[in-house]
Amino acid sequence: MFGLSIRVLRVFGIDVKVDVSWALVATFIAWALAEGVFPQLYEGLSPFAYWWMALAAIIGLGLSIILHELAHSLVAKAFGLPLKSITLFVFGGVAQLEEEPGTPLAEFAMAIAGPLASVALAFLFGWMAQGAASIGALSALANVFFYLSMINWVLAAFNMLPALPLDGGRVYRAIVWAFTGDVSAATRSASRLGVALATAIIALGVVWALLGQFAAGLWWVLIGLFIRSAASTAVYQEQMQRLFKNAPVRDFMSTEPVSVSPELTISAFIEQYVYEYHFDMFPVMRDTALVGAIGLTEAKSAPRSSWATTLVGDVMRPVSEANTIDAAADAMEALSKMHKSRLSRLIVTENGRLVGMIALKDLLDLLSLKMALEGR
Ligand SMILES: [Zn+2]
Structure with a gap:
């Protein structure tokens, strides 16, 4: 979410990462548990006991979320979908898929796997709570297990809400599909x-706050x-996948790219190309x-006073994986x-030769056209 995540584990070839946002929320939850929830639920223990219970609960919560996501991931793998990673972030976990499931069955199985894992964990922790409670000395541990059992019921129930980015929404989509x-x-x-549903949740939250x-x-x-x-962008993402997946760049590129000579001065480049075309990147061609x-960033790397004498060839960026x-x-x-290289245009090549340019704007225009046609 905040783009800053640390890899903590690697299981079944899947990276498990923790986002900074989750670490912050986890710290807050631990504090709330140790200072508020546990002392209220289980009176008469020492502050030290509340804190280690809170710590155990947070670790258990993190593991519960990871196991939930792992269940999604393993089913995805079984259906042959490549998977990047699992990240714990502020609202829980996300398993990043490289592509969407191709059949309703794959989607259904993948989506339901997470909540099923949470239900299984809820039973497991409940059973462990009973076990620990029966050995009287471990009552603090029994409380933690009981809490974790509750949390897993909540995780299962919340994720089964039929709102699209959530598992329930995916299950619903798979059934309609x-x-x-x-x-x-x-x-x-x-x-x-x-x-x-999200609007209802927001309204409920407002009422609650009031x-x-x-x-x-x-x-x-x-x-x-x-x-x-997330729900409103889901339609957009699905259309994007359908339109651009398995469609070659060749189909969307402009075949008469505007190129620049390396012998041109920066001032002439700005005057004749940047102001004229408003592109953020131009291919440089010698014959x-x-x-x-070259783009504005490269041009600006030379001091303004030298623009009349500096040549495009002096400041241009080499062609690389990032811009072609x-x-x-x-x-x-x-x-x-x-997205990765933060360029809105890429140079299209074939055997190292320039054959065209592909622009983000053209792709997005095409997408909105397609959505406008199908939306009604
Ligand atoms: Zn899930």
């Missing part, structure tokens, strides 16, 4: 349901906002050979490359 055979319509329906439970109310409002934004790339893409590559790959 299976019955209608139309994944786009199923996504739109699930997205609408998600937005409606009734005096301010922190809890605010928390529900934040969760609602998160679900709302028919692609020799580099093969004409045969997947258009989805072009999008992720643009």
Whole structure:
């Protein structure tokens, strides 16, 4: 979420990462448990006991979320979907899939696996709580297990809400998809349901806050906002996948790219190209050979006073993996490359020769056109 995450584990070839946002929330929850919840629930223990109970509960919570995500991941793997990583972040966990499941069955199985794992954990912790309670001396531990059992019930129930980024939303989409055979319509329906539910959660949070439970109310409002934004972008993402996945860059590129000569001065480049075309990157061509790339960033690397004498060739950036893409590559790959290198345009090559340019704006225009056509 905040983009800063640390890898803590690697299981079954899957990276498990913890985002800074989760570490902060976990610290806050631990504090709330040790100072508020546990002393209220289980009176008469020492502050030290409350703190180690809180610590054990937080570790148990983290493990519960990881196991929930791991269940999703293992089912995804069984269906042959490549998986990047699992990240614990502020609202729980996310398993990052590289591609969407291709059939309703795969989607259904993958989505239901997480909540099922949580239910299994809820039973397991409940059983451990009973076991620990029966040995009288371990009552503090029994309380922690009982708490973890409750938390896993909550995790299962919350994730089964039929709001799209949540597992319940995916289950709902898989069912609609299976019955209608139309994944786009199923996504739109699930997205609408998600937005409606998120709005209800936000409203509930506001009411709660007004009734005096301010922190809890605010928390529900934040969760609602998160679900709302994820649910509304789900349609967009699904369309994007469908439009650009397995479609070569060649189909979307402009075949008459505007190129710049390395002999041109920076002032002339700014005047004749940047002001003229407003592109953030131009290929640099010496005769028919692609020799580099230049944009405003490279031009500005030379002091303004020297723009009349500095040449494009002096400041241009070499062509690299980051600013070029093969004409045969997947258009989805072009999008992720643009995202990574923060460029809105990429040079398209074929056997090292310039054949075109692909622009983010063109891809997005096409996407919104397609959505406008299908949206009604
Ligand atoms: Zn889940």
